[in-house]
Amino acid sequence: MFIAHRPPFTFMCALLLAATVSTGAAESALSAPDASATGVSASASSDIIELLEQTGALLEWDEFTRTGVLWSGLDSISFAAGESIAVANFDELLRVEPIIYDRGRLRVPRETFSVLADRLGRRADPVRLRPVKAIVIDPGHGGRDPGTFRSLTVDGETITYYEKDIVLEMGRYLKAELSKLLDGPEIHLTRESDVYLPLKERTEFAHALRDDPLDNVLFVSLHVNASPLPWTDARGVEIYYLPATQRRQVLEEEIAATLEPEVSSILNDLKEEEYTVESVLMGKAVLDAIARDLPDTPIERGVRVANFFVVREARMPSILIETGFINNRQDLELLATSEYRRELAAAIASGIAAYVRDFEQLQ
Ligand SMILES: [Zn+2]
Numbered sequence: 001m002f003i004a005h006r007p008p009f010t011f012m013c014a015l016l017l018a019a020t021v022s023t024g025a026a027e028s029a030l031s032a033p034d035a036s037a038t039g040v041s042a043s044a045s046s047d048i049i050e051l052l053e054q055t056g057a058l059l060e061w062d063e064f065t066r067t068g069v070l071w072s073g074l075d076s077i078s079f080a081a082g083e084s085i086a087v088a089n090f091d092e093l094l095r096v097e098p099i100i101y102d103r104g105r106l107r108v109p110r111e112t113f114s115v116l117a118d119r120l121g122r123r124a125d126p127v128r129l130r131p132v133k134a135i136v137i138d139p140g141h142g143g144r145d146p147g148t149f150r151s152l153t154v155d156g157e158t159i160t161y162y163e164k165d166i167v168l169e170m171g172r173y174l175k176a177e178l179s180k181l182l183d184g185p186e187i188h189l190t191r192e193s194d195v196y197l198p199l200k201e202r203t204e205f206a207h208a209l210r211d212d213p214l215d216n217v218l219f220v221s222l223h224v225n226a227s228p229l230p231w232t233d234a235r236g237v238e239i240y241y242l243p244a245t246q247r248r249q250v251l252e253e254e255i256a257a258t259l260e261p262e263v264s265s266i267l268n269d270l271k272e273e274e275y276t277v278e279s280v281l282m283g284k285a286v287l288d289a290i291a292r293d294l295p296d297t298p299i300e301r302g303v304r305v306a307n308f309f310v311v312r313e314a315r316m317p318s319i320l321i322e323t324g325f326i327n328n329r330q331d332l333e334l335l336a337t338s339e340y341r342r343e344l345a346a347a348i349a350s351g352i353a354a355y356v357r358d359f360e361q362l363q
Contacts, residue, residue, distance in 0.1 A: 046113050048099065048106035055120035066101050072120040081106065088119060128360040130216060134186040135178060135352065136206040138221040139171035140164070143196030148226035150326045152336060161336050163326060164194065167222040170323060170341045174222070177349030182356055185218075206316065216359070218282065219318035220352065224335065225325045235328040236298030237290055237344075240320040241279035241305065271315075278317035279303070282355045286321065289351030294343060297324075297334075321348065 051070075052059055061068040066081040077094070079086040081101035086094040096116075097109035108116065140163065141147035147163025171189050178187045188209065190202045206219050227234055283303030290299050303319070323344060324331035334340040 045100065045107040045109045048108050051108055051113055051116060051120070055117055057120040061106075068099075068106070070116065070120055075120070077116060077119060086116075094119075128184055130360050130362060132182075132185040132356050132360060133211075133215040133217055134188060134206075134209045135182075135218045135220065135356070136188050136190060136209065137171045137174050137178075138190040138202050138206075138219065139167040140221060140223040142168070142191050142194055145196055148224055148326045150226075150332055152329075152332055159336070161326065161332060163224040163226075166224055166326075166335050166341065167323065168194065169338060170345045171222055173342045173345035174220075174349055177346050178352060181349055181353035184360065185356065203315075217316045218352070218356070219316050220282075220348075221318070221320040223320060223322050225322040226327050227325065230327060231329065232325055232327050235325050235331045236300060237287070237324060238300040238322040239283040239287060239303045240322070241276065241283055241303055241318065275315070275317050278359065279319055281358075282317055282352065283319045285355035285358075286319070286348050286351035289354065290344070290347045293347040293350065297344070 057070045057072040070077045077086050077088050082098045084098050086096050096112040100107045142164045149162045151158050151160040175187050190205050191197045280303050287299050324335050
């Protein structure tokens with residue numbers, strides 16, 4: 001979804017006209033010539049679509065008036081086909097080789113292309129109306145707490161696989177993948193090595209990343225499932241979140257202290273509701289991505305409710321991903337390999353990235 005606070009189109013046109021007149025540029029006030037009239041050859045110009053692809057800008061085009069606005073974030077460049085003047089941000093004149101309208105296509109002369117690409121490229125990031133400041137990846141357990149474990153014997157060799165190692169490597173891959181997919185948020189791991197980290201420190205680490213108490217931080221905990229049996233037929237990925245009713249007070253104390261108790265209680269309810277909704281949306285996006293990218297991995301459809309400490313204490317949208325069952329042989333054979341850890345991390349990353357992009361575009 002693209003949202004921008006833009007003036008009505010007629011207002012833009014009026015500004016464009018005013019700009020043209022005020023410079024007294026006679027050549028630009030004349031009729032809009034087409035490609036054949038100007039002799040601009042196709043090789044010296046590019047389709048405007050290339051400019052949009054290169055800069056990430058969006059084009060608002062009026063076929064009737066043959067005027068357009070290129071949007072890059074909240075920055076704009078207004079132009080009319082055949083005119084040698086464009087207007088940046090509705091007030092700055094740019095002298096350009098005219099953009100030519102030719103049989104339904106807009107062709108941008110090479111020189112104009114580089115001027116516009118330079119301008120639009122400077123702030124070509126999509127509008128982040130609700131930026132996510134950070135994403136915290138929390139590989140469960142660590143150090144003296146190995147989590148769940150099972151052994152596999154392959155070719156006479158028995159190896160024991162520990163949850164703490166599986167989720168640490170997966171967490172590292174997840175961080176690398178998210179860093180590739182998202183420019184905006186900082187990506188952090190609660191632990192980078194095989195160290196013991198109390199649960200409280202994991203969520204406190206996430207809270208401490210906020211400069212402002214209202215900064216958006218997301219929390220993703222990685223674990224490996226185990227059923228009470230030695231081995232099980234149950235397999236696949238499950239995602240958990242905490243329902244609003246079980247959430248502790250989520251409003252930051254710093255803010256709550258400045259409010260009347262009733263106001264703080266209402267805001268707290270809203271915040272709980274928001275975190276719950278956002279957690280479920282994030283969980284669904286991850287499940288969708290796994291279903292799409294790893295169709296052989298069974299997933300528990302629907303995001304499930306649970307009262308895990310890390311999701312309870314994370315006063316932010318938070319999910320806990322059970323990445324598979326250690327006591328299912330098929331799952332364990334997959335989880336035992338770096339290849340699968342990387343594949344699953346990549347799918348999780350693409351789900352989180354899709355969720356973050358949606359989150360940031362909504363007010
Ligand atoms: Zn665990």
